[in-house]
Amino acid sequence: MRILVVEDDLEAQRYLVQGLKESGHVVDEAADGDTGLNLALSRAYDVAVVDRMLPRLDGLRLVAEMREHGNATPVLFLSALSEVDDRVKGLKAGGDDYLTKPYAFVELLARIDALMRRRAPAGIRTRLDVGDLELDLLTRAAKRNGTDIELQPREFRLLEYLMRHAGQVVTRTMLLESVWEYHFDPQTNVIDVHISRLRAKIDKGFEAPLLHTVRGAGYMIRAH
Amino acid sequence: MRTKPGVLRTQAFRIVLVYVLLFAFSVTALLGFTYWNTRRTLDAQTDQIIEADITGLTEEYHHFGLPGLVETVRSRTLHQGQALYLLVDHLHHYVAGNLDPWPQISDQPGDMVEFDFERSVNGHMETRRARGRILPVPGEFELLVAQDVHDRYLTERMFTTTLPWTVLLILLLGTVGGALMSSNMLRRLDTINRTSGEIIAGDLSRRVPLAGSGDEFDVLSENLNRMLDRIERLMKGLREVTDSVAHDLRTPLNRLRNRLEESLARLQAEGTQAGEIERAIAETDQLIGTFNALLLIAETDAGTTRAAMAPLELGGVAADVAELYEPLAEEKKVSLVLMPSSPVAIEGNRSLIAQALANLVDNAIKYTPAGGTVRVRAAVTDRGVELSVADSGPGIPQTDRPRVVERFVRLEASRNSPGTGLGLSLVAAVAHFHNAELLLDDNMPTGLEATLRFPQTAIRPLPTTLKNAAE
Numbered sequence: 096m097r098i099l100v101v102e103d104d105l106e107a108q109r110y111l112v113q114g115l116k117e118s119g120h121v122v123d124e125a126a127d128g129d130t131g132l133n134l135a136l137s138r139a140y141d142v143a144v145v146d147r148m149l150p151r152l153d154g155l156r157l158v159a160e161m162r163e164h165g166n167a168t169p170v171l172f173l174s175a176l177s178e179v180d181d182r183v184k185g186l187k188a189g190g191d192d193y194l195t196k197p198y199a200f201v202e203l204l205a206r207i208d209a210l211m212r213r214r215a216p217a218g219i220r221t222r223l224d225v226g227d228l229e230l231d232l233l234t235r236a237a238k239r240n241g242t243d244i245e246l247q248p249r250e251f252r253l254l255e256y257l258m259r260h261a262g263q264v265v266t267r268t269m270l271l272e273s274v275w276e277y278h279f280d281p282q283t284n285v286i287d288v289h290i291s292r293l294r295a296k297i298d299k300g301f302e303a304p305l306l307h308t309v310r311g312a313g314y315m316i317r318a319h
Numbered sequence: 320m321r322t323k324p325g326v327l328r329t330q331a332f333r334i335v336l337v338y339v340l341l342f343a344f345s346v347t348a349l350l351g352f353t354y355w356n357t358r359r360t361l362d363a364q365t366d367q368i369i370e371a372d373i374t375g376l377t378e379e380y381h382h383f384g385l386p387g388l389v390e391t392v393r394s395r396t397l398h399q400g401q402a403l404y405l406l407v408d409h410l411h412h413y414v415a416g417n418l419d420p421w422p423q424i425s426d427q428p429g430d431m432v433e434f435d436f437e438r439s440v441n442g443h444m445e446t447r448r449a450r451g452r453i454l455p456v457p458g459e460f461e462l463l464v465a466q467d468v469h470d471r472y473l474t475e476r477m478f479t480t481t482l483p484w485t486v487l488l489i490l491l492l493g494t495v496g497g498a499l500m501s502s503n504m505l506r507r508l509d510t511i512n513r514t515s516g517e518i519i520a521g522d523l524s525r526r527v528p529l530a531g532s533g534d535e536f537d538v539l540s541e542n543l544n545r546m547l548d549r550i551e552r553l554m555k556g557l558r559e560v561t562d563s564v565a566h567d568l569r570t571p572l573n574r575l576r577n578r579l580e581e582s583l584a585r586l587q588a589e590g591t592q593a594g595e596i597e598r599a600i601a602e603t604d605q606l607i608g609t610f611n612a613l614l615l616i617a618e619t620d621a622g623t624t625r626a627a628m629a630p631l632e633l634g635g636v637a638a639d640v641a642e643l644y645e646p647l648a649e650e651k652k653v654s655l656v657l658m659p660s661s662p663v664a665i666e667g668n669r670s671l672i673a674q675a676l677a678n679l680v681d682n683a684i685k686y687t688p689a690g691g692t693v694r695v696r697a698a699v700t701d702r703g704v705e706l707s708v709a710d711s712g713p714g715i716p717q718t719d720r721p722r723v724v725e726r727f728v729r730l731e732a733s734r735n736s737p738g739t740g741l742g743l744s745l746v747a748a749v750a751h752f753h754n755a756e757l758l759l760d761d762n763m764p765t766g767l768e769a770t771l772r773f774p775q776t777a778i779r780p781l782p783t784t785l786k787n788a789a790e
Contacts, residue, residue: 104570110577148566175569176562183627197573197607200580249642275643279674280608282681282742288646311597 096211099143100124101131101157102173103150107196111144114200115207128152135161140168142210144203147174147185155188162189169210173198182278201312205264212260223258226318228297228305230258239297249274250293257306257316266313290314331504335497343489347482354478358471365450365466366431372402372464373454385458389415392462401467403436403449409459418463422449434465448472507536511543520628523551557621565614572610576603612741619671620748630779631669633697633706634660640676641695644684652689655680658696665704665777667753672706672771675749678742679708679769686712687766703755704778707770709762720759746771753777 098120102108105126112122123138125131128149135143135157143161147154158170172185175196182193191213192206223230227240235251237244246254252274257265267286271277290306298304307315379391392404396417405416413419418436426433433450440447451465507530514527526547527540579600586593641657648655676695683693691711698705715723724747743757746769750757755773762768 104574106574107570107577110574110581175566175573195611196569197576197603199576199604275639277643277673277677278670279677280611281643281677283647283685285643285647288650289643292646 096141097121097123097139098207099131099134099138099140099168101126101128101134101143101145101149101154103127103146103148110200111203114204118204120207126150128154128157132157132160135168136164136166142207143168143170144207145170145172145190147172147176147181155184158189169213171203171206171210199266199312201264201309202266202268205266205269205313208263209260209265209269212263223255223261225258225261225316226303226305227301228258230255237297239301244296246296250289250296253289253293254297254316257314260316262315262317264309264312264315269313329501329505331501332497335493335500339490339493339497342493343486346489347486350478350482350485354475354482358475361468361471362428362431362450365468365471368402368466369431369450369452369464373452376462376464377454380456385456385460388456388462392416403451403463403465403467405463406456407461407463411461414460416463418465421463432463432465433468438467504536511536511540515543518547523547523554554621561614561618568610572603572607576600576607579603609741612745616741616745616748619745619752622752628666628668630664630781631667631672632662632664632781633672633704634662636669636673636676637695637697637706640673640680643677644680648684648693651684651687653684653687654692655684656692656694658694658698660697661699662781663697663699663704664779664781665753665773666779667773667777671749671752675746675771676706676708678746679771682742683708683710683712683767683769686710688712691766699778702772703775704773705770706773707768709766709768711762711766714761714765714767715759723759724757743769 096119098115100108100111100115100122102111102124103126108124108126112124115122123134123140125134129151131143131145131149132152145154145157149157152160154172154174158172161168161170169191170189171192171194172190173194173196174181174185185193191210194203194206221232223232229238230251231237232255237246237251237254253270256270256273267284268280270286271281290308294304294306298306303319305316305318307317309315376388376391380388383390389406392406392415395402396404396415399417403416403418405418405421406414407421408414411421422434422436424432424434431450431452433448435446436449437444438447439445447467447469448471449465450468451463454462454464456462511527514525517525526544529537529540531537579596583593583596583600586596637660638657641655645655680693680695687693687710693711694707694709696705696707696709698707724743747757749755750771753771753773754777755771758768758770758772760768760770
C-alpha cells in the first residue's frame with residue numbers, strides 16, 4: 096500500500112517512514128504543506144498521514160484543498176495541539192481520523208489499516224463471517240457453529256466492529272471511539288473487561304479461539 | 320442569565336416614583352401655605368374694615384343714643400355695598416339694617432362670626448358668605464356688623480376643590496413619565512444584557528452596540544467593550560500559550576516514545592529481554608496521561624476550550640457510562656446500579672460530562688470494597704439537575720473534602736493506589752465549565768456521594784431524537 100507522510104518534525108518523520116516501510120508499505124514523505132499537497136494531488140495514495148501544524152501550508156488547509164480538488168484519499172491527522180476541539184476541527188476540514196501525539200506506533204498502524212479497509216468497501220454487507228462465527232446484521236443475531244449466542248446491544252456492536260476489521264489489530268482506543276463514541280482515556284482499562292466478557296460468550300467451549308489479544312497493541316479476531 | 324425585569328420593577332422607575340411623590344407632597348405643602356397665608360391676610364383686612372365700622376357706630380351711639388344708631392344704620396344701607404348691618408331687639412325682631420332675618424351662624428373664628436345670607440344680585444336671589452361681629456347694645460338689642468366676603472369664599476372653595484385634582488394629575492403624569500423613561504433605560508440595558516448573555520454563552524467576539532448619543536449608557540457600553548477587547552486578547556493569549564505548551568511538550572515526548580519503541584523492537588529482534596524499556600514506555604505513557612489531563616483541566620477551567628455545547632439527555636449519558644463500567648464493577652464484586660430517571664436534557668458537552676461521570680464512577684468502584692454498591696443517578700430536583708454517584712466505600716472525611724478537588728491532591732489512604740490525583744480536579748473543572756456545582760456528601764450509612772448539580776437555567780427541551788430514544 097502507498098502512504099503519504101507529511102510531517103515537519105524530521106526525527107518523527109524518519110521514525111514514521113521507517114516503521115511504515117518495515118510494515119510493508121510504500122512511503123513518500125514531505126516536510127511542509129506545499130510539498131505535501133503537490134504529492135497528494137499528483138500521485139494516488141491509499142492513506143495520507145498529515146501533521147496538523149505544518150510550515151507553508153497548515154495541515155487543515157492542506158486537507159481542505161485536497162478535498163476541494165476532489166481528492167478522497169483517507170487522511171489521518173497527527174496533532175500535538177490540545178485535543179478537545181481540535182479533533183472536531185480536523186474532522187470538519189475533511190480528515191478521517193485523528194491521533195494526538197505522542198502516539199504508539201501500533202496505534203497509528205492499526206488506524207492506517209482501518210482507513211485502508213474503509214477505502215475498499217465490499218458493497219453493503221448484511222452478514223459477517225469469521226470462521227464458524229456468523230453475525231447477521233439484519234436480525235442482529237450471532238451464531239457460532241450453528242449455536243445461538245445471546246449478545247447485549249453493546250456487545251453486538253463490539254463484535255461487529257471486531258469482525259468488520261477481522262485479521263486486523265484493533266486498539267483499545269479505537270474500540271472506545273467507535274463502539275462507545277468516547278474520546279477520552281478511562282483511567283482503568285474497562286475495555287479489557289468488556290472483551291473478556293465477549294470472549295467468554297464466543298470462544299468458551301470451542302476448540303479454536305477467534306478473539307486474540309495482540310500483546311502491547313490490542314485485539315484481533317481471526318479464524319486461525 | 321437572569322430574566323429581564325418589567326418596567327415597573329426597574330430602579331429608574333422607582334427613583335422616578337419617589338421623586339414624583341416628593342414633588343406632589345411639596346406642591347401640596349406650598350399651595351397649602353399660600354392658601355393659609357392669603358386667607359389670613361384677607362380676613363385681617365375684612366376685620367379691620369369691620370372694626371372701623373364698629374368704632375364709627377359706637378361713637379354715634381354715645382352721642383345720639385339708640386335713635387342715632389338706627390339713623391346711621393339706615394343711612395349706611397341706602398346704597399348696596401359690601402357692608403351689612405342688622406339691628407334686632409331682645410326678641411330678635413328686625414329694627415334696622417339691610418339683612419333680615421337674623422342669619423344662622425356657620426362659623427366662629429375668634430370673636431368674629433361667619434354666616435350665609437340671601438341677597439338679590441341682578442334680579443336673582445343668591446346665597447352669599449359674610450364675615451362680621453355681633454355687638455350687644457344696651458336695652459337687650461343686638462347689632463350685627465358684617466362684610467360680604469363671597470368673592471374670597473369662592474376663591475377659597477375653588478382652591479380646596481382643585482388642589483386634590485392637581486396632586487392627582489402630578490402623580491399620574493409623573494408615573495407615566497417615569498414608566499416611559501424607565502422603559503427607554505430598560506431598552507438600553509436590555510441590549511447590554513443580551514450582548515453579555517451571548518458573550519457568556521461563548522461568543523467572545525460580540526460587542527455592545529452604541530446608540531451614538533454619547534450619553535452615560537454609551538460610556539458604559541464603551542467601557543464594557545474595552546473590557547471585552549482585553550478579555551478576548553487575554554483568552555487568545557492563554558489559548559496560544561496552551562497550544563504552544565502542548566506542542567512544545569508533545570513533540571519531544573513523541574520523539575522519546577518513538578526512540579523507546581525503536582530500541583524495544585531492536586532488542587526484541589536480537590532476542591534480548593527488554594523489560595526495562597517496556598517499563599520506560601509505560602512510565603512515558605503515564606507522564607503523557609498526566610500531561611493530557613492537566614492540559615484538559617487547565618483549558619476547561621479557564622473556559623478557553625471551544626468544546627461544542629449541545630442539548631444532551633443526562634439519563635442517557637448516565638446509562639452509557641454505567642454500561643461501560645458495569646463489567647468492571649462485576650469483576651470487583653461491586654454492584655453498579657443505574658437509578659431510573661425521567662428524561663432531562665441540558666445544554667452541555669457530552670464528552671466532558673461523560674468523562675467527568677466516568678471519573679466519578681471509576682473512583683467509586685475503586686474505593687468500594689467487594690459486596691458494596693455504587694449508584695448512578697440522573698434526576699431533576701428543585702435545586703437543579705443532578706448527576707450523582709454514590710458509593711459504599713470509606714467516604715472522604717469532611718475536613719479533606721475541599722482539598723480533594725485540588726490538582727494532584729491524593730489522600731494518605733490512597734497514596735499507593737494507581738491514579739494521577741487529577742480525576743476529581745477534572746470533574747470540578749467540568750462542573751465549573753458548565754456553571755455546575757460539584758458537591759461531596761456523606762452517603763448513608765457509609766460512603767461518598769458525589770453530585771454534579773447543573774443550574775435550572777441549563778435545562779433544555781428534549782431534542783426529538785432523544786425523546787424517541789428515551790421512550
